Amino acid sequence: QQQVKQSPQSLIVQKGGISIINCAYENTAFDYFPWYQQFPGKGPALLIAIRPDVSEKKEGRFTISFNKSAKQFSLHIMDSQPGDSATYFCAASPRPYNQGGKLIFGQGTELSVKP
Amino acid sequence: GAGVSQSPRYKVAKRGQDVALRCDPISGHVSLFWYQQALGQGPEFLTYFQNEAQLDKSGLPSDRFFAERPEGSVSTLKIQRTQQEDSAVYLCASSLVTQGEQFFGPGTRLTVL
Numbered sequence: 001q002q003q004v005k006q007s008p009q010s011l012i013v014q015k016g017g018i019s020i021i022n023c024a025y026e027n028t029a030f031d032y033f034p035w036y037q038q039f040p041g042k043g044p045a046l047l048i049a050i051r052p053d054v055s056e057k058k059e060g061r062f063t064i065s066f067n068k069s070a071k072q073f074s075l076h077i078m079d080s081q082p083g084d085s086a087t088y089f090c091a092a093s094p095r096p097y098n099q100g101g102k103l104i105f106g107q108g109t110e111l112s113v114k115p
Numbered sequence: 116g117a118g119v120s121q122s123p124r125y126k127v128a129k130r131g132q133d134v135a136l137r138c139d140p141i142s143g144h145v146s147l148f149w150y151q152q153a154l155g156q157g158p159e160f161l162t163y164f165q166n167e168a169q170l171d172k173s174g175l176p177s178d179r180f181f182a183e184r185p186e187g188s189v190s191t192l193k194i195q196r197t198q199q200e201d202s203a204v205y206l207c208a209s210s211l212v213t214q215g216e217q218f219f220g221p222g223t224r225l226t227v228l
Contacts, residue, residue: 006157034216036219041221042221042222043119043206043208043219043220043221043222044158044206044219045219046216046217046218049216089157089158091157101146101210101213101215101217102148102160102163102171102174103148103150103158103160103217104160105157105158105159106157107156107157108155108156108157
């Protein structure tokens with residue numbers, strides 16, 4: 001079953017604009033929510049991550065907004081640049097127990113930033 | 116320092132062949148994960164090691180898939196009697212501690228003809 005739902009599937013933004021990608025989850029056992037960026041032919045790379053005890057985290061041009069009651073979180077990319085063109089994945093990880101922090105990924109959003 | 120490396124980067128197999136995919140994690144990383152990424156999809160968890168112990172193999176799709184990490188460093192994912200549906204990119208990730216940041220390798224693209 002799909003535990004993390006991501007939208008939109010693709011996104012086109014003008015240079016300097018704001019890119020917004022949304023994710024929703026159902027499992028309340030999730031307690032770590034990272035966003036990954038993936039370029040063609042490369043493995044995913046961690047961009048920014050949040051835990052549910054905060055509602056927002058900002059690192060440079062990237063911001064995660066987290067709504068625990070709605071079980072939703074989103075990535076905002078401010079001042080989007082052509083170099084940001086990539087596929088973005090949200091993910092969630094359950095509390096450890098024996099699961100070691102395995103990641104459950106969304107389906108991905110292909111972002112294209114036009115110059 | 117060196118990141119996670121995987122070999123081979125590309126593998127073409129005929130249906131029914133066995134394949135072995137290698138992952139060299141970052142030195143000292145305790146946790147190692149394997150994921151399968153189908154074209155246009157997000158990675159899907161296959162299995163997890165803490166040192167040499169395989170603590171979670173719930174994502175392995177069938178008993179044709181087998182993973183090992185005998186000395187707690189290098190790991191091998193083996194797929195027996197490959198099928199066309201096994202075609203995907205196989206990603207390896209390692210993290211220094213449990214639930215730490217996962218660093219991904221570039222993946223091995225497996226194509227089964």
